[in-house]
Amino acid sequence: MKELITRLIDFFYPPFRKMMPLQTFRYAACGGGNAVFGLITYFIGYQYIFDGTVFDLGFYAFKPHTAAVLLSSFITFLIGFILNRYIVFVESNLRGRIQLFRYFLSFTFNLLVNIALLKLLVEVLHVHPLISQMITILIVIAISYLTQRHFTFRVNKDGSTSLSELE
Secondary structure, eight states: OHHHHHHHHHHTOGGGTTTSOHHHHHHHHHHHHHHHHHHHHHHHIIIIISTTSOEEOSSOEEOHHHHHHHHHHHHHHHHHHHHIIIIIOTTOOSOHHHHHHHHHHHHHHHHHHHHHHHHIIIIISOOOHHHHHHHHHHHHHHHHHHHIIIIITOOOTTSOOOHHHHO
16 A cells, blocks of 8 residues: 555656656645545534534533534544554655554644634634635645754754663
8 A cells, every 4th residue: 555655646656756856746636635534524523423513521512613624634634643653654664653652642732723823813813714714724734844854854964763762
């Protein structure tokens, strides 16, 4: 499956060769696909699962746009990690569990940014939730690329893995 996805993405790369490196294109393709899947999941959650009503857990009540973004984020977490690890950042010399832990940290940070921006756009600026989520996705994708490249799937310049990364 990894080979099929990689070949499919690389097939569309030539027209973009002068604009961006292959890794960035692969990230855009994988992240874009995952973002579209997340947006569809968000729409289904907001419109049909939470149906515009408050989702009350007893100890905390989530507004429908917040509950939908949490649902969408948890579903796309695993897909995003697998695509980034096996398609985009294949040259990373960090162990998988270190990558997963760092991806979780990055995911958590991006989720908090997503929720904060969504609350700002929906609750303060009164922008429609679906439009707000689309705007938020664009901002979070840019932040996510930088954290994935320079933190989660980092490659040491000498190709070695530091002692702290082995534990």
